[in-house]
Amino acid sequence: MNEHRDTGLRLTPQRIAILDCLKGNKRHPSAEDIYRVVRIKFPTMSFATVYSTLAVLKEKRKVVELTIDAGKKRYDPETLSHNHLICVVCKKIVDAATSDTPRLRGREEQGFKLIASHTDFYGLCPGCREHYAGQEDNYVCRS
Amino acid sequence: MNEHRDTGLRLTPQRIAILDCLKGNKRHPSAEDIYRVVRIKFPTMSFATVYSTLAVLKEKRKVVELTIDAGKKRYDPETLSHNHLICVVCKKIVDAATSDTPRLRGREEQGFKLIASHTDFYGLCPGCREHYAGQEDNYVCRS
DNA sequence: GTGATTGCAAACTGTTTGCATTTTG
């Protein structure tokens, strides 16, 4: 009945709220971001529930964990391969399409069995751009 | 006199040990990895010193912070732009050269001022490959 | 000598775990 049946997980009201929060969410929210949203409907919601639901969703490939933001995991309901554009000041993350996918130079694979790849782009978002234009050098970009 | 003079920071014995540990280090060590190494020579060395030195080095662009590994920062003394190849099982990180650099599709920049980009490649390293071959599907790759 | 660095401990942030209670299928 419920639109989230296909996740294959037991649908508790809390989980439905989390799934609703994630559905089509392009903000790449952290666990706390999600917690704050679902807690509006479920004041008793605990962090442990958010984390355990995210763990199950990750296992079922319904969500992907991003490590772009140091010291805080962020989650992306878009699990098809895509790239990101990250603001080095406010850490906003938006999806980015690229014109091509880079390849490792043949002999550079060093015995690795390749599974996937993705590219992160760093920059200043429109908002931060205003305040920090010309100070790009002050920001370290590499993840 | 000391080979690390050019870093522009006050050279205490502890800092020299940290710089020695980082010099040419291709292992992308975490703060703890560094701590364990320098503590052999300086048993009184504290974590705070490692972190504060890393903070200064980061500021002076002598080292770059990697967020590839969730929940644990790793450091790279190679500050020129380059890419990484990461083992999804043991988190080993090695440098990788690519044949090309992807570009954002023109209208995709969404008002961002671009500063930099890099590509992460995921796979199984030679060692883990043996034990986990055929189980690639069990590993989530996206950072 | 003075300002920066060290070492220690305590504080903090984000995440994980144990367990009694409740709920889903």
Add this chain to the structure above:
DNA sequence: CAAAATGCAAACAGTTTGCAATCAC
């Protein structure tokens, strides 16, 4: 009704901070 999820609190890991003692320049 059995297996799984919740909520709470406590435990954890990694990182940061405050401060007195020490050290580099």
